[in-house]
Amino acid sequence: MLKITNLTKCYGEKRAVDDLTLHIAPGEIYGFIGHNGAGKTTTLKCAVGILRFDSGEIEINGISVKSDPTACKRLIAYIPDNPDIYEFMTGIRYLNFVADIYGVSAADRAERIRRYGDAFELTGDLAQPVSAYSHGMKQKLAIISAWLHDPKLIIMDEPFVGLDPKAAHLLKQMMREVCDEGGAIFFSTHVLEVAEKLCDRIAIIKNGRLIRSGTMEEVKGDESLEEVFLELQE
């Protein structure tokens, strides 16, 4: 589904991501963990096609992000670490805007907005301007908009930040459903307990370099993920 090969991205002299290789197969929830400034967000942005990289290759379903970014973007959805959504729109207008861009039919969008809006208890606030939303409500809106066009791959940067426990639980369920239907999830998180329980595979990154990856068992063995992570970061 997502194939990152020898990705390198520099900011001036600094190598933010250094020769990173990751493969994410359909049906996998792939967690991406690392300290602040390790290069997680940079990697995710490169994979989404909103940040140009210096070398390497990123493919989504066999399509190169470099050579055909628009085709890749049709297959994915992205939720950034801070959901800065158009504050001049109401929630429903924003969802309709996203649906229009992805060509979601009127019937499908109505059904999905109803389903996810009700699930996240946001339906009653959809007529409100986004500027009146709390951080958590914006995050919920970003999640609904990401699921609106039925993407094959969902890339998320710290998706659980700001969500109440009920919404966080719901999001985990939705992530699993996407994978059960043949899709894939690639997300970064600092919440190691979530990663440990939710992910099929994880990758740990330090100073832009991949230091460990594999299935949960391969990475942590008999220890807790927290212990492994702290050991690796030393």
Place this chain on the structure above:
Amino acid sequence: MLKALIKKELSQLGSFYFFDSRKGRRRSRGAAAAYVLLFVFLFFTMAAMFLGLAHLLAEQLIPAELDWLYFAMMGLTAVMFGVIGSVFTTHTILYKAKDNEALLAMPIPPSKILFSRMIIVFGSSLLLVMAVWLPAMLCYAAEGASGWLPVILQILLMIMLAALVTVLNCALGWLVALISRRLRSKTAATVILSLVFLGAYYFFYFKIRDVLAYIISSLDKFEAAFRGWGWPLSQLGLGASGEVLPAIIFTLMTAGLFAIAYAVLSATLLRILTASNAGRKAVYREKRAAQSSVERALLGKEFRRLTGSATYLLNCGLGLLIMLAGAVLLIIKAETVRSQFPAILESIGLGGALTIIIPAAICFICSMDLFTTSTVSLEGKSIWILQSMPVEASKVLRAKVDMHLILNLLPSWVLFAAAAFVFRLPAADAVSGAALVFAFNLFIAEFGLMMNLLKPNLEWTNEAVPIKQGMPVMLTLFIGWITAGLSFGIGLALNAFLPAFAAVLIFAALFLVSGVVIGNWVAKRGAEIFSNL
């Protein structure tokens, strides 16, 4: 604390000159110096426009020993220019910054937050006042006035005029904030209230100007009377001509007004900034939304961005109102204009130049409607939405240009049609003029967008910064004025060899070609830049 707050405000204002947000690093010293020099050049170009007015008044009034009246009139012009130049951004600067909550959460007295913001309003007011007042000082000196004392007093009064402009702008911003905080449709309320207050200011300004003009024409009868009721203005004039006591009186009056404004705004700042959204919560009722095309969705998003911001709407769309009002006024006053305007042109040797003057004047007004110069910057931190969507950046940019054209073409053509009707322009002249207006609008839309793509500012905490104070705005405004002026000046010169309509068509073709070439750059290189911002 206050120093830190002012430094923060100033760093945001000056960030463009010293920081390249596209490359994410500080500009080199050379580049920063070049931008500062460009800004200085633009300032002096603006000041040069007032040099003519100052010279005209100085020639008449100073030899007649009416130095005070000269400075009173220039002071009034400076206040008018200062108000129109920054009134629409003041409300945003004072109350709509994105860091309001962060600052209020810190142990900072609200009065200090306000003061740091009023300093920014004062700074921009001072620049605008200087553009009028410095030429006035220059012409006064050129007429033979000498001595250091008048110069010192003139500088002091220039600062006081800027303080007065700050008070007027802040008062309007405060009234708009106070009234609109209780209303649901804040953007519409802010736009309407701002226009109403601005209209009231200008009604007052034109009344005073009429009185001053009448005084000049009937000096013996009215000078003494005006000194009576127009006392504050006469104190300004007398002070600037070298009298110390009137200068002190004007300074104290302005400082007093500033202190009152500061006290009133300080007392209400917290209440305004922390006011919750009053009114009924909008209830969501599920409706089956029709599916739109990508192009339509992008255009709709641009229009929502515009109508969702009073600052954007007022600062970039004032020309639309001027054009529509101008068209109505032209039709109402058709007889008067038709009988007098050609005669005025004849008296200054421009008889028969209407075919060239009318479209050039409309282009000049159009150059003030700059919707595309800040449209990329206004994406701000939400730019990830468009960048991560499966839509070509060229389509996103096309929607921005389309909005500009949709908004500008109709009013500018309506005004042109009204002028063509009133002055009975021949069909060929009317068609060439309409073509010039179209081509100019296309050129200025594409040029403004190109400037914004080359010099974007996505890191603003106050949207007034990209809308009003960015280099793309200043450069595009400048180029718009220059090119509109060239279409007039060179058009007149060409008219010596060619029919007027042909001269206008040459410029229409030039603007069209430039617009298409720049549009091509925007669609290719510009789209690449947008995707990687």
